[in-house]
Amino acid sequence: MRQLWNGRVKTQPAAIARCLTVQDVIHTVRWTRTHGLPLSVRAGGHDTAGRALSEGVVIDLSQMKAVTVDPDQRTAHVQAGATIGDLIEATTQYGLVTATGNCSAVGMAGFTLGGGYGPLTGAYGLGVDNLLSAQVxxxxGQLLTANAEEHPDLLWGLRGGxxxxxxxxxxxxxxxxxxxxLSGMLLYPLGEARTVLRRLNDFMATIPDELTIxxxxxxMPEGATVLFLLPSYCGESAAGEQVIAPLRTFRTVLVDQVQSITYNEFIHQWDANAPKGRHYSAKTHSIKGFQPEIIDTLIEQGLPFSSPFSFIALHHFHGAASRVGASETAFALRQDHLMVELIAAWEPQDSEQRHIQWAQHISxxxxxYAFKGGYINLLDEHEIERVRLAFGSNYERxxxxxQKYDPDDVFRSTIGHLAPNSLTR
Structure with missing residues (x-):
């Protein structure tokens, strides 16, 4: 129960409450408040920073993972312990999906509350853009429903806050x-990465919403570092082939795995690359695009990796996600950009220092060259000021x-410091 996805997190809680019902959660919150203990919430447990575990009481929602689909209304009701894989498995039988991340083991709640980048961002927006309501x-110890009619201000805050x-x-x-x-890896030699990324930068300005890259x-397993492109096209397959075709002409393609696959298959493809129990450290920035100085920095400062398990991933934000106003949700960065994940990964027996330093150095x-702030799901406890900058003009709200819903600062998932008594206005 204490083991999170990131094996590096070793926090020892005083108690873990494995909740099976909403009433269990209400009881645990009230009991914890009565005894003045710190509190944290574990859902999917896939957070790199380990915010799911406090040294006080952990509310474990991992057993509350039921998914109910209404195919007529095209909605899904998801308990907070459900993962992306749980949700997609339930919706697939109806030929329906929502915006998710790339990895099936990630919890839908945490993914959504921070924003929610993924392969369908261009067509359907972020995870938060598809959130209709939530129970909180x-x-x-009160149970509130946040939707367009009830507590709409709270729903606004949950959409990225x-x-x-x-x-x-x-x-x-x-x-x-x-x-x-229509998706799959396209791999290019490292020596051609500069040319490919320059051409990709121009190409991304021309593509339809249905394509996110x-x-x-x-x-690679044999030791070579390669550039990858992972296009995902969610329209008609024949049209997608024509849209994706230019990617194959940028330079030499070492591997071409692009094919039509079910979305359920797609979200399981990356699972093996980031297994539970390995040690991780993450850094993040958001950049406007592949300008020459950014390409040089990624290649010259980011490579070689400190470990064969480390990687750099850039998530493509455009299309439907960019057409949402900056003040419509708590998630504020609504212009086209790339969200950079710098993931240092190593086996438990290895010394962590050089891996952490690698991520810090490239960051x-x-x-x-980056926007101020960063993606809150990947910021750590030492980056409090970047949280404020990430929310921009939404921060005051x-x-x-x-102050209205948690004046005593009980809940601290966003680096633990989005509270009037811990940050100044």
Missing amino acids: VTAS GGNFGVVVSLEYRLHPLTTV QSGFIQ GSLAP LLDLK
Whole structure:
């Protein structure tokens, strides 16, 4: 129960409450408040920073993972312990999906509350853009429903503001008709990465919403580092082939795995690359695009990796996600950009210092070219100021919501510090 996805997290809670019902959650919140103990919430447990575990009481929602689909209304009601894999397995039989991340083991609640980048961002927006309602247990032990009619201000805050306002016990999502995607890895030699990324930068400005392109660098089993592009097209397959075709002409393609596959198959493809129990350290920035200085920084400062398990991934934000106003949700960065994940990964027996330093070094090198702030799901406890900058003009409104729904700062999922008594206005 204490083991998270990131094996590096060794926090020892005083107690873990394995909740099976909403009433269990209410009881645990009230009991914990009565005894003045710190509290944290574990859902999917896939957070790199380990915020799911406090040294006090952990509300474990991992057993609350039921998914109920209404195919007529095209909605899904999801308990907070459900993973991306749980949700997609339930919706697939109806030919429906919602915006998810790339990895099936990630919890839908945490993924959504921080924003939710993924392979369908261009067509359907972020995870938060598909969140219709949520049930929340507040610090006083009340169960609230947040939707367009009830507590709409709270729903606004949950759409990208993190789990700072209570224990989210269930979420309702908008679903979209989709059974297959045209997707797969395109691998290019490292020596041609500069040319490919320059051409990709121009290409991304011309593509339709249906195509979202993840990119980055990975190390192959035989030791070679390669550039990867992962296009995902969610429209008609024949049209997708024509749209994706130029990617194959950028330079030499070492491996071409692009094919039509079910979305359920797609989200399981990356699972083996980031297994539970390995040690991880993450850094993040958001950049406008592949400008020459950014390409040089990624290659010259990021490579070679400190470990064959480390990787750099860039998530493509465009299309439907960019057409949402910056003030419509708590998630504020609504212009086209790339969200950079710098993931240091190593086996438990290895010394961690050089891996952490690798991520810190490339992060520092990218910072001058990046937007201020960063993706809150990947920021760590030492980056408090970047949280404020990430929310931009929405920050003041989030502080007001915090004062209204959790004035005693019980819930601290966004680096633990979105509270009037811990950050200044």
